[in-house]
Amino acid sequence: MNSFNAKQTLNVNGKAYQIYSLPAAAEHLGDFSRLPYSLKVLLENLLRHEDGRTVTADDIRAIADWQQTRTATREIAYRPARVLMQDFTGVPAVVDLAAMRDAMVALGGDPDQINPLSPVDLVIDHSVMVDTYGNASAFAANVEYEFQRNRERYAFLRWGQQAFNNFRVVPPGTGICHQVNLEYLAQVVWTKDENGETIAYPDTLVGTDSHTTMINGLAVLGWGVGGIEAEAAMLGQPISMLIPEVVGMKLTGQLPEGATATDLVLTVTQRLRQQGVVGKFVEFYGDGLNHLTLADRATISNMAPEYGATCGFFPIDAETIAYLRFTGRDSDRIDLVEAYAKAQGLWRDADSPDPVFTTTLELDLGTIEPSMAGPKRPQDRVILSQVAAQFKTKDFPGFSGLDYTQARTVPVAGTDYSLSDGAVVIAAITSCTNTSNPSVMLAAGLVARKAREKGLTVKPWVKTSLAPGSQVVSDYLEKAGLQADLDALGFNLVGYGCTTCIGNSGPLADPIVEAISSQDLVVGAVLSGNRNFEGRVNPHTKANYLASPPLVVAYAIAGNLAIDLTTEPLGHDANGNPVYLRDIWPSSQEIRDIMQTALTPEMFRSRYRNVFAGNAAWQQIDTATSKTYPWQSSSTYVQNPPYFTGMKPTASAATIANIYNARPLAILGDSITTDHISPAGAIKPDSPAGSYLTSHHVIPADFNSYGSRRGNHEVMMRGTFANIRLKNEMVPGSTGGVTKFMPSGEVMSIYDAAMKYQAEGTPLIVIAGKEYGTGSSRDWAAKGTRLLGVQAMVAESYERIHRSNLVGMGVLPLQFPAGSDRHTLNLDGSETFDLSGLENGITPGMTVTLTVHRADGSQTQVPLLCRIDTLDEVEYYRHGGILQYVLRQLLAV
Template identity: 60%
Template structure:
């Protein structure tokens, strides 16, 4: 919005306390005959306000406004919405490569003789450093300080680069490490709910909207703010003034009624909603919650549900602004003037309050009775696979025996009781601190199938929800008072989403009990849930391997995909923080917590979960006792100077970045090599060789893992060749500023199953036509020498999971020209197009299996040309090894006309750069 325009005569006056200004009235638009706007979902109306306000700028036209104002609930028109957001939020794993791209774009602008300052974000951009801390140390009072020290030593080069970005771009700010998780910092500090901007001498009020480079950006939906996760490349386009283009969505209304039963947590509700909405196939749709049950939920509970939108597949999980939103703003230290503006603006727009049944027209409406929710966990490989707590034992035993091809572990019944002894660790720093002394024994207890080896209160989903964090502390308190202990083989950790959590746990006196059980503070960041669980003791790893054991992690996170938490742990279960404490005490997931004791107390009596579980009244009493608005005010008063280690970091200065060719963290990416002003011509793709034939639920973790990697991998060999020792490899996530590491790490997950690798698990393929099995990166290097284009095949929900732009960047740099799947997850489909890779879907019942593909074939898209249209049918020509051919119809999953332009330009960034230079 570069100037104030009175499009559709919709500008109206708003006065709030001492403030006055203009706003773009949706009621005025309806009064002028442009749709039944007051019946539209609240989320659609907020997007409509952006389209209306920006009409006449950024290529947005009156037709765009009229189309969205006439949104048809039952059959939304398949049209493109150009959405200009108010701000953008990043985290460091995705923010560093984004900043690398911006630096490379400035180079490209300078090289064509223009001002590199053209590359400057047009909206506020906040980056929160929260993904770099790893749980190297746990179970000791000094764990936090030691992990922080290791983090800065390990990531200093990345942090220097972020400091350069902070001085190079006027609208780019950084929240330092050890402040909190991006989504919680977003809720507690960054969120404005209503923006104010001066234009033509007038103040304009408008909704706070955003996109973020983390899929769980949707947590902000709990506060009534429209926003969702996108890939870094799409965020870059958005910050440079390009509207976020998306197809007109269906909106699924979820009516929540009733109340949660005693002993049921917000996590349990969220896992049930995730299961329900995955079954309803809401991928790419908006979900909006309404009804008396939704109205009664606390803001923290709403945010927990909204956070998991990527897990249920939705673009958003939205709760409109209401009195609970204002209560939260007050509780987190916002001023009464800010709160009054939020109430006045949303009331004036007719957007204030949680809708009731019949208020809104939704594409589809679902009902959920909150009283039906029961304590739950989810896993062992996907967040949507919910399990009632009493059923976990039977489910785990069934999974042990079930074949690997059917999603199990293929353990013969006679091996169910197999155990392995864990020898005493020489690295005693990683074990329990009891009374100031580190416990050391000759041998630690043996482990078996289902042994809990990681118990982590971690991730953005739960670790800042006071109800479940206080509950975890109360379970720990009662356990300690009964004399229960956590086995020393269990690596426990506590990584809150906000420093305020530490304040209220201290205020309630619960910290000491968590510490006693080993849940010491390890850092403020996204630790175990992103794969930064740190190493297990070497002797534990040896015991897992020697016993061929299926061991477990329990975490209060939102992701449990294969090999994400830890490469050696095969079963990973999501659950509430108090249940994490409970399963840590039990030491095994192969237990029915309703019927079997967690352990014995100091008198030898059995202690059951029901003996430790706090009542709702106990939890609320402690929240009232411990949580105070001044905690938020003090913690966020001086964010930029809150971390002395960060303040001490020095960086280079200047408009363009001085690349270091010897750096193993930051390298100029190849995306703008040979850049020219003319876009490409779309042409047929001939004789592609398959790189991978994959199954269902292939995640972005499978495609581009974030965690640790070993010396024998292509990435490990590369770093070793650069003189980097294995102990300093860090993680794939931390190396995303270096394409040379990341391309070698693409399709390198140790659990990925490529049907072309003859059963060999991990990042391997069969180089054709010779048939030699080798690492995927090595095969791609050979294909590149032959100028052979590549294709990848997948099943249902290809690319589900994190908004990981490197899953698309790596795919592109490996030479993959097309990906064919049964269906795509929203963000990854967009990322592929953003990198010039073609997403295509099988039609009807066709699949890899029905076509009998084995990797010996070649594939062509011969009718593919410069006149392609969104969603059109294209023909895949298959040439088999015996010379026979077959033609298969596919659906082009380029959904909008602007995506055609992105693809024609070789991706979003070249498209934006050419437009800026014109």
């Protein structure tokens, strides 16, 4: 269907492409030339997929009319061009696809119907851990450990690579998925052959990692979704979404001397969090874009989850084209990108009028100062000159009123040094935010070189690591001669992938841990990442600061957060003279000069030429070749999940019903992140997950991380709500995954209580405060919740991705009205709850009545907002989840 006569031919270099022309559609829809660029991408998507059913002419008009209203409440069906996964979230997604094949067979269908219909790339980047560091053999040793720990998972992924069509795997040791996406996978304009024609359209994607947003810096519209939504997208289901509001952030001027892209992004994150952009698109405009490299833009886009936006979009311009050439992309594709963008009104230059936005704010790049963010939230920016003062205040989190003048000092056994409050025990150059950006990586190398020349060394208690986002980083650091300087300070290569930022920092030395634990010292980590939530980086670091790579090096040298790097020396040279940060900080010109000589397009072409082949260890992994996966009951990494157990070909009419006599599994506060909910990091031997692994003859040394075991629901459900920093208000004064089993009041692990409730048939709910589910798009935060038996969530507000994931797993998200919450209801966990109004089915945004029954016989009723927001979500919930819905749709074909 083509209601607006938009299909036209675009000729580039003698090749004809079919496009869905926005200017042609404007002849019927009216002038929408000042529509935000990101919405023009959505508009083209609807034009191309108009079918009169999932996409109608009215849907298209609603986006075209947005320029007048600058907001909309209309639901649209969006179909991204492709899906990107990393292995932590990708493994359970492939497990689910494998389970769907089994279910299809059990229901009498053809397992070949379960295949990705959209291109899928899975990049194995989350499994490397920093076990070995600070020496030349660290990389080889960590890779060896990685393959030893993850052989079962890798064999499963190699099976998926051959079993599923339209599915590619980038093997371990290549890079972080977002940087591989930026440097190689993304095309800006995508093409496919269909019915004898080549269709060209904007490259768009969803990813199973929230930092998928990084690719918006390359003008590719993309954001993170739960693995559940991603699986539906793979299987041809549209992503249901509301036409978003778009916040315009005008950038003017240019960065001053001494400021980095990291400082800029931390400022942007703080400003946009204050503005309030959750659930909205952010689009950057203004002449400041002319002074930002593509890598700078990608750094800003990467942090969209931290500032709360769905995405942070930059339009196509000359810098986009320059980056494609710089990274060795195909010349015909580059020419197509420029021609397509100009033909579609997607090109930005000095003559382009500013788009109109829902609201705008402005940032002068010239005001950016050196900054960090912490101690536990990425939006809490601290000017570098104030970090030490903040740490020393008695109100600093973790000190509990202790005056810093009484800072404790503890000797470290077997060494000649002591550890004190404020000690930096981890200094990590890691994560997709910064390791994609040559300017800050080279700056880190230059700081290391200048520090080395001054005779400075890293403090012996600091665990140092360098985990670049791609192998190209090593190439340009080597060519510049800077890797030797980083090595000299202990920043040896430890692996290519996500490490410290996701909790894969590896263990601290036992004497360090003993010193910390003996006085409960408040020690810290400084990392060039994007996440520093409590308990995420390492269980022993209470203060975690995000910083630019060169500042990571500086803090490794200083060794303590209580040192003011702007006024106090980092150390002393061979003659005893003080050396300050300003003495070793490179100038902008130094960084530009070395960038021009150290990076070449051939580096990218060479590294990505055989990107899917993998190393010898990957190629030697044996795997099955069957259409369905031969599950091994003995495996502790990959198990067939129970989502389809007893499933019938059609949904039962009784799926939606009132819930009576539910017990609370937990009552939680504000800003509960998916890290608090979803299992992440190390598995403790005395935890329910540790007990499970021990019972399967796995020794603690081989436990690996929760992330590596996401393909085994038995491990993951035991680790749900088990974060050491979680505070369940049902058990005042406690931390960790504990609750009270009611009505006895016995305190036990959340997992054990959930199993006891399931055994007696008691429905469960969880109650929480504001911003429930912030953070990464962890599908296990929803999967684990459902497998524990939780039927409904009641919170004051939700982060976008997690709310969607709850619906996708058949958990009912409900929201307190303004003025009502767990405090006004005086909840302590002894209550039982009814949820009524569901007996006649669900409609988006309906009211559900919560009745609170108290132990004294009294009761209170509260009207709740049903946060099933769209009609598609109603269908997912009615079927018991999105996977069941998709499976039944395919079975009916």
